[in-house]
Amino acid sequence: MANFRASADHARTTGEEALAHALALLAQPTPAKRRLPLPDDGLVYFIQAGENGPIKIGTTTNLRMRVKKLQQAQAEKLAVRALRKGGVATERKYHARFKAHHKRGEWFNPAPEILAEIERLQGEVA
Numbered sequence: 260m261a262n263f264r265a266s267a268d269h270a271r272t273t274g275e276e277a278l279a280h281a282l283a284l285l286a287q288p289t290p291a292k293r294r295l296p297l298p299d300d301g302l303v304y305f306i307q308a309g310e311n312g313p314i315k316i317g318t319t320t321n322l323r324m325r326v327k328k329l330q331q332a333q334a335e336k337l338a339v340r341a342l343r344k345g346g347v348a349t350e351r352k353y354h355a356r357f358k359a360h361h362k363r364g365e366w367f368n369p370a371p372e373i374l375a376e377i378e379r380l381q382g383e384v385a
Contacts, residue, residue: 300320300346301318301319301320301344301345301346302318302319302320302322302342302343302344302345303316303317303318303342303343303344303345303346303349303350303353304316304317304318304319304322304325304339304341304342305339305340305341305342305373305376305377305380306326306329306337306338306339306340307337307338307340307369308333308335308336308337309335309336311369312335312369313362313366313367313368313369314340314366314367314368314369314373314377315329315364315365315366315367316350316353316354316357316365316367316373317350317365318345318346318347318349318350322339322342326339340377340381341376341377341380341381342380343380343383350365353376356372357370357372357373360372360373
């Protein structure tokens, strides 16, 4: 019985030490894992979930990898609807412009104004 108590006390101490260590690690600043695009660095994308689903307005410097990561978390097939040169500053302007259609995060309802902008951007590429 004494050995069990000693083991339980040791486990509790070890668990408390592990928790304290984890909290100390969380309190430390962490280096950025990815480089955010500068105002004119990269692409702003409009990606739609399904044919009539929400539209994500985001930015990336590696479109192929970004679509791949987003698709892993989506049941609906994602499609890149439009692209334009730009970065965070351009993305933020779009988010502000389409604020009335905001759904969650960087996702927006497919409102006529957003669809018109996608069509306009598609016309610039053609």
